[in-house]
Amino acid sequence: MQIKVRVTGLLTEYFPAGKGILPVSLEKPLTVKEILQQIKVNHQLVMTVVVNGQRRDLSYVPGDGEEIVLISPLAGG
Amino acid sequence: MYGYGGNILRINLTTGEMNIQPLSQDMAREWIGQRGFIAKILWDELKPGIDPLGPANKLVMSTGPLAGTLVPAGGKVSFGAKSPATGIYGESCMGGHIAAEMKYAGYDVIILEGASSKPCYIYIKDDQVEIRDASHLWGKGAIQTEKALKDELGEEFQICTIGPAGEKLVKYACISHDFGRQAGRTGMGTVMGSKKVKAIAICGHNSIPLADLEATVVKGKEMLKGCFAKENLDEWQNYGTAGVPVWANNIGAFPTKNFQSSYLEGNENLDGKIMREKMVVNDKGCFGCPSPCGKYCYVKPYNVYTEGPEYETTALIGGNCVFTDIEQIGYLNYLCDELGLDTISAGNVIGFAMECFEKGILTREQVGMELKFGDLESFKYLVEKIAAREGIGNILAEGVKYAAEQFGGDSIKFAIQVKGLEWSGYESRSAPSNMLAYMTCDLGAHHNRAWSVTHDIAVGRKVLEGKARKVIELQHIRPFFDLIGCCRLQWVEIGFELEHYPEVLRYVTGFDYSQDDLMKISEKVWNLTRAFAWREIEDFGRKYDYPPARFYEETVTTGPNAGDVLSKEELDFLLDDYYKLRGWDLNGLPTREKLEQMGLGFVVRQLESYGRKIS
Amino acid sequence: MKIALNEARCSGCRTCQVICSLHNFNENNPKKAAVKIVGHFPTPGHYEIKICDQCGLCAAVCPAEAIKETDGVYRIDKEKCTGCGECIEACPSEAMVQHPAEKAPIKCVACGQCVELCQRGAIYDADTREVQ
Ligand code: SF4
Numbered sequence: 001m002q003i004k005v006r007v008t009g010l011l012t013e014y015f016p017a018g019k020g021i022l023p024v025s026l027e028k029p030l031t032v033k034e035i036l037q038q039i040k041v042n043h044q045l046v047m048t049v050v051v052n053g054q055r056r057d058l059s060y061v062p063g064d065g066e067e068i069v070l071i072s073p074l075a076g077g
Numbered sequence: 078m079y080g081y082g083g084n085i086l087r088i089n090l091t092t093g094e095m096n097i098q099p100l101s102q103d104m105a106r107e108w109i110g111q112r113g114f115i116a117k118i119l120w121d122e123l124k125p126g127i128d129p130l131g132p133a134n135k136l137v138m139s140t141g142p143l144a145g146t147l148v149p150a151g152g153k154v155s156f157g158a159k160s161p162a163t164g165i166y167g168e169s170c171m172g173g174h175i176a177a178e179m180k181y182a183g184y185d186v187i188i189l190e191g192a193s194s195k196p197c198y199i200y201i202k203d204d205q206v207e208i209r210d211a212s213h214l215w216g217k218g219a220i221q222t223e224k225a226l227k228d229e230l231g232e233e234f235q236i237c238t239i240g241p242a243g244e245k246l247v248k249y250a251c252i253s254h255d256f257g258r259q260a261g262r263t264g265m266g267t268v269m270g271s272k273k274v275k276a277i278a279i280c281g282h283n284s285i286p287l288a289d290l291e292a293t294v295v296k297g298k299e300m301l302k303g304c305f306a307k308e309n310l311d312e313w314q315n316y317g318t319a320g321v322p323v324w325a326n327n328i329g330a331f332p333t334k335n336f337q338s339s340y341l342e343g344n345e346n347l348d349g350k351i352m353r354e355k356m357v358v359n360d361k362g363c364f365g366c367p368s369p370c371g372k373y374c375y376v377k378p379y380n381v382y383t384e385g386p387e388y389e390t391t392a393l394i395g396g397n398c399v400f401t402d403i404e405q406i407g408y409l410n411y412l413c414d415e416l417g418l419d420t421i422s423a424g425n426v427i428g429f430a431m432e433c434f435e436k437g438i439l440t441r442e443q444v445g446m447e448l449k450f451g452d453l454e455s456f457k458y459l460v461e462k463i464a465a466r467e468g469i470g471n472i473l474a475e476g477v478k479y480a481a482e483q484f485g486g487d488s489i490k491f492a493i494q495v496k497g498l499e500w501s502g503y504e505s506r507s508a509p510s511n512m513l514a515y516m517t518c519d520l521g522a523h524h525n526r527a528w529s530v531t532h533d534i535a536v537g538r539k540v541l542e543g544k545a546r547k548v549i550e551l552q553h554i555r556p557f558f559d560l561i562g563c564c565r566l567q568w569v570e571i572g573f574e575l576e577h578y579p580e581v582l583r584y585v586t587g588f589d590y591s592q593d594d595l596m597k598i599s600e601k602v603w604n605l606t607r608a609f610a611w612r613e614i615e616d617f618g619r620k621y622d623y624p625p626a627r628f629y630e631e632t633v634t635t636g637p638n639a640g641d642v643l644s645k646e647e648l649d650f651l652l653d654d655y656y657k658l659r660g661w662d663l664n665g666l667p668t669r670e671k672l673e674q675m676g677l678g679f680v681v682r683q684l685e686s687y688g689r690k691i692s
Numbered sequence: 693m694k695i696a697l698n699e700a701r702c703s704g705c706r707t708c709q710v711i712c713s714l715h716n717f718n719e720n721n722p723k724k725a726a727v728k729i730v731g732h733f734p735t736p737g738h739y740e741i742k743i744c745d746q747c748g749l750c751a752a753v754c755p756a757e758a759i760k761e762t763d764g765v766y767r768i769d770k771e772k773c774t775g776c777g778e779c780i781e782a783c784p785s786e787a788m789v790q791h792p793a794e795k796a797p798i799k800c801v802a803c804g805q806c807v808e809l810c811q812r813g814a815i816y817d818a819d820t821r822e823v824q
């Protein structure tokens with residue numbers, strides 16, 4: 001199965017695909033946290049996960065073809 | 078002049094004299110606006126050694142060339158003066174609508190000099206400027222005052238006010254505006270209070286001339302739509318900075334129990350989602366903002382309205398004083414806003430007092446009641462005592478550094494401040510670059526200039542190499558927004574690209590800056606404010622850049638980073654690297670070469686005339 | 693273009709006013725905008741939007757017959773307008789704006805610029821979009 005990953009804000013600086021979309025192939029369904037491990041992105045850099053406009057967290061398991069958007073932490077004012 | 082209100086308004090409160098001078102082309106081109114103007118004016122016009130609360134200090138209010146235009150979020154204004162909290166350069170930035178209004182009235186800068194002998198407010202309607210009696214407002218809350226003046230003068234007026242804390246000269250009194258926006262830091266409300274100015278009310282009817290109107294419209298629309306299209310816009314406008322506390326806690330950066338820890342049990346109750354469900358009544362934004370972060374709240378159990386709490390307030394009232402009920406924090410936020418207190422410093426001061434009590438450094442007799450972390454009555458009691466400068470409040474009103482000097486024991490070790498300014502809401506023993514950012518901020522421990530917790534996470538939280546470089550880069554970019562009159566949050570939070578700004582500045586002002594030119598100007602201002610501190614304090618330098626001993630002697634007590642500490646050697650490594658990259662000497666003072674290279678030859682001459690030895 | 697409002701969504705940003713003045717006056721001057729944003733703070737904490745709904749009452753009361761309708765939009769003929777202010781008084785939406793530098797009142801001509809830039813959907817076009 002394949003999913004797509006995109007990041008926003010400060011995270012783009014540390015994301016392999018920058019501002020682009022990163023396709024990720026998975027052998028089995030994984031949580032967002034596990035996926036981040038696979039693509040070597042520190043999960044602490046992710047504040048919120050958004051899938052189809054819904055606010056999710058790192059334990060969310062994306063389905064085939066889904067695009068997950070990782071929201072980077074905010075700088076708090 | 079294109080992009081500018083075009084004038085500097087100067088009001089002498091002692092004599093009642095006023096004058097309006099045109100803003101010069103050179104001043105505009107070389108210092109851009111807002112914090113650039115403030116730093117230059119304070120350097121030129123303040124004599125070193127003046128009493129920050131005496132008539133010789135000046136309160137300078139200034140905005141930048143993009144404020145009031147179609148460029149996204151052009152609603153920022155800064156206030157500057159010699160700070161009563163730190164004794165060095167002070168400045169604080171605020172959103173809302175008054176920056177734009179100033180420009181429509183024709184002003185980029187308003188300078189308040191001298192001091193009034195009785196309470197007054199400044200009335201500005203285009204070129205009609207008056208010092209009016211404010212005895213009917215004196216003693217009123219900051220928000221009540223704004224409301225009273227709106228009712229009196231009309232909805233078109235934009236008004237900033239101080240609360241009772243500013244009148245009583247509490248060292249961390251803020252200036253408030255738009256029912257929930259504050260210029261909180263470095264005691265700008267205190268300076269306003271010392272001049273007996275309760276409010277500034279502005280209404281303007283003029284247009285801002287644009288160098289290229291059509292191009293500004295096209296580019297402005299493109300920029301706005303660029304912001305509208307950001308994926309994280311909804312997250313941002315639903316929760317604002319209230320989306321941050323849970324993340325900050327999970328990574329171990331949430332100030333807890335007066336910074337003993339970076340992890341707060343029960344922090345999940347502070348999540349933006351819960352706040353939204355329980356209290357938010359309206360998403361409120363500043364002028365021109367495509368991504369409104371203001372969460373206007375009704376806090377039902379206490380029957381009060383307040384904007385926020387935003388992240389810093391939740392961190393410092395919530396975590397630092399150990400409140401895990403968002404409605405209680407909302408209520409305490411309301412109290413601080415109405416009293417006119419900076420919530421960052423107030424949360425620090427009260428957390429500090431609570432710890433002193435716990436440790437037996439403060440007693441029931443001294444305080445007048447028993448203080449406990451997480452106790453609403455304790456907070457309420459102290460905040461009211463502080464604003465009135467009564468009893469223990471009279472000492473706490475001076476800030477944590479002074480209070481620690483009075484209370485003694487080892488309390489100075491956990492008075493969480495740098496240069497006398499209380500620390501913003503990130504515990505940083507596990508984030509060296511952020512630690513360095515707050516240590517070296519020209520104002521004291523403030524997040525406005527650089528924030529880099531994500532950088533620490535990304536490149537390694539124990540790593541020290543390369544951190545100084547990142548901090549310096551951010552110290553030029555972030556406060557760059559405080560030169561142009563725009564909010565930085567579109568860039569910081571929703572990822573709006575920096576590249577747009579030089580282009581749009583060209584359309585608005587006609588000045589052709591490159592990205593590099595803009596960063597150079599930002600760096601020039603940085604060097605100037607550092608020099609300002611040195612001009613004030615003869616032995617200024619490295620020793621003023623250390624955090625409190627808690628951060629290098631005590632380990633984080635709980636949470637994911639329990640056990641972390643940065644040793645003094647590590648801090649020195651960071652500082653050495655930082656000074657070197659800045660072109661400063663080992664004591665952290667700008668060198669002749671650096672100052673001259675920045676076009677600050679006049680600074681060299683002045684420093685020398687005051688006997689400073691420049692290397 | 694049928695301008696409609698969802699005031700609960702308004703964040704008070706006044707982008708609508710800036711673009712209105714830029715588009716209709718070639719000036720960056722929100723005080724010349726044909727839409728008013730009125731904050732109700734500190735209580736109950738929301739914004740009110742005052743904008744013309746093209747009801748035509750202004751045209752009916754204008755003694756100089758300076759306000760004419762075309763395609764459902766009422767426009768003021770600045771040449772004919774004497775600046776008497778009758779229409780301002782009559783407007784049930786309190787939507788007409790006065791500016792010290794303009795003799796004629798300022799009135800919405802349904803150009804739709806504000807709709808284009810209202811990110812919040814607080815001002816929207818009911819012809820093309822359902823209420824948010
Ligand atoms: S993001 Fe927040 S602070 Fe910045 S302009 Fe918008 S409402 Fe104001």
Ligand code: SF4
Pocket residue numbers: 701702703704705706707708709729739741809810811812813814815
């Ligand atoms: S643009 Fe929209 S959200 Fe902004 S003030 Fe106008 S109506 Fe309100």
Ligand code: SF4
Pocket residue numbers: 695708711712715716725726727743799800801802803804805806807
């Ligand atoms: S539709 Fe056009 S004229 Fe009417 S308020 Fe909006 S921008 Fe102004």
